[in-house]
Amino acid sequence: xxxxxxxxxxxxxxxxxxxxxxxxxxxxxxxxxxxxxxxxxxxxxxxxxxxxxxxxxxxxxxxxxxxxxxxxxxxxxxxxxxxxxxxxxxxxxxxxxxxxxxxxxxxxxxxxxxxxxxxxxxxxxxxxxxxxxxxxxxxxxxxxxxxxxxxxxxxxxxxxxxxxxxxxxxxxxxxxxxxxxxxxxxxxxxxxxxxxxxxxxxxxxxxxxxxxxxxxxxxxxxxxxxxxxxxxxxxxxxxxxxxxxxxxxxxxxxxxxxxxxxxxxxxxxxxxxxxxxxxxxxxxxxxxxxxxxxxxxxxxxxxxxxxxxxxxx
Amino acid sequence: xxxxxxxxxxxxxxxxxxxxxxxxxxxxxxxxxxxxxxxxxxxxxxxxxxxxxxxxxxxxxxxxxxxxxxxxxxxxxxxxxxxxxxxxxxxxxxxxxxxxxxxxxxxxxxxxxxxxxxxxxxxxxxxxxxxxxxxxxxxxxxxxxxxxxxxxxxxxxxxxxxxxxxxxxxxxxxxxx
Ligand code: SF4
Ligand code: SF4
Numbered sequence: 001x002x003x004x005x006x007x008x009x010x011x012x013x014x015x016x017x018x019x020x021x022x023x024x025x026x027x028x029x030x031x032x033x034x035x036x037x038x039x040x041x042x043x044x045x046x047x048x049x050x051x052x053x054x055x056x057x058x059x060x061x062x063x064x065x066x067x068x069x070x071x072x073x074x075x076x077x078x079x080x081x082x083x084x085x086x087x088x089x090x091x092x093x094x095x096x097x098x099x100x101x102x103x104x105x106x107x108x109x110x111x112x113x114x115x116x117x118x119x120x121x122x123x124x125x126x127x128x129x130x131x132x133x134x135x136x137x138x139x140x141x142x143x144x145x146x147x148x149x150x151x152x153x154x155x156x157x158x159x160x161x162x163x164x165x166x167x168x169x170x171x172x173x174x175x176x177x178x179x180x181x182x183x184x185x186x187x188x189x190x191x192x193x194x195x196x197x198x199x200x201x202x203x204x205x206x207x208x209x210x211x212x213x214x215x216x217x218x219x220x221x222x223x224x225x226x227x228x229x230x231x232x233x234x235x236x237x238x239x240x241x242x243x244x245x246x247x248x249x250x251x252x253x254x255x256x257x258x259x260x261x262x263x264x265x266x267x268x269x270x271x272x273x274x275x276x277x278x279x280x281x282x283x284x285x286x287x288x289x290x291x292x293x294x295x296x297x298x299x300x301x302x303x304x305x306x307x308x309x310x311x312x313x
Numbered sequence: 314x315x316x317x318x319x320x321x322x323x324x325x326x327x328x329x330x331x332x333x334x335x336x337x338x339x340x341x342x343x344x345x346x347x348x349x350x351x352x353x354x355x356x357x358x359x360x361x362x363x364x365x366x367x368x369x370x371x372x373x374x375x376x377x378x379x380x381x382x383x384x385x386x387x388x389x390x391x392x393x394x395x396x397x398x399x400x401x402x403x404x405x406x407x408x409x410x411x412x413x414x415x416x417x418x419x420x421x422x423x424x425x426x427x428x429x430x431x432x433x434x435x436x437x438x439x440x441x442x443x444x445x446x447x448x449x450x451x452x453x454x455x456x457x458x459x460x461x462x463x464x465x466x467x468x469x470x471x472x473x474x475x476x477x478x479x480x481x482x483x484x485x486x487x488x489x490x
Contacts, residue, residue, distance in 0.1 A: 005355075008349055008351045009351075012418035013418070016415070019409070082403075082405075083424045084404070086400065098383045240479075311480055
């Protein structure tokens, strides 16, 4: 057998022997961004469909989490930076070729939008809310008047945010596992599924809950389809991508991925949601928690495994 | 102008002098390196072939690290040299993740660091530290656009290979074989 042994005298911290430049911070950032995208997407879409007063959990309650998640996500991104004092440099340039750049800008746009969205509904949720100053009421009225425009912008931006969480990784052709364009749609779907799950947990309206349970089931189906597709693509590709796929097909990430992400995070909650829709008594919090767990695990495993996949010498 | 380097794998003995010279010249923090030696053994015993390569950043003509950098800290300078401006770098690590050769490392001071082809010396008409110090004279540095430069002549005379060209980076280190 022809063999090649490589001995390298390099031992740079965080790069050798296996790349480990990104840890939990980026994984959490992607999870928080994806979930916020899902919540805002459903909120604005339901509003545009005229469901403002039927789907109150979707339109008014669930989006309250979005600004919190976005700020936490940005906080995690900040923690990940090694040269923190220069953070502001992110916002002195726009580099369209760099997903990190336009992603940071997307967050900069959607975070205030989500805060405005929540603020325009705050008096619906808390009737006693007092803005204290007259000009705040005026601002509120202004945005309520243009809520429809706001909703359109948010549908658009939340979809970009959801896709961005995947594209951030897929732009790196040096890491064959990440270098697949399906990661964008997969992470978007996964964020939407998490968003739908949170709505299911929050709502007290039977129709709303059933509706989003069904949506969630469909999205989980789509996600599974994407995952199968991803592996088909890898296995039909170059040696480096075949090896990347092997990480999940017998390699060190096999069990965590198929058990935590696919089985516990998708199949089991899908089955529970299905049974629940069929009238079985199952507390919805169980499938919801599992879906969120699967979501977090998907991000962590892809972020970590991607760094273990590499070009051959 | 297109700076490039040719590395004669038949002459390199893997002594690591280039690594030490770089660490001294560029004040590379202890435990890190901007260039390194790769030693490969290939074949089936007893027919084995040994190869030594002195490696560093490939100063790719199509550099993914520059593309991925959100702030423009990673950029291409005169002669195609890929550099990092420390005062612009936020240390996000995107460039490290994007380099197929793992040629970059996070400097303990926060920014990302890598080989500069000793551009500060080259501008003064000198050679990079690794080239100057190599006891077997196996490193050749120069301008590919100048047909009389050391590197141009070596590439014309000898067979060479480039590493991981399938990653689409158009690397500018030429390994003479
Ligand atoms: S070798 Fe790596 S760091 Fe150097 S230019 Fe190419 S991609 Fe960038
Ligand atoms: S770590 Fe610095 S040089 Fe690298 S991509 Fe981020 S900002 Fe650019």
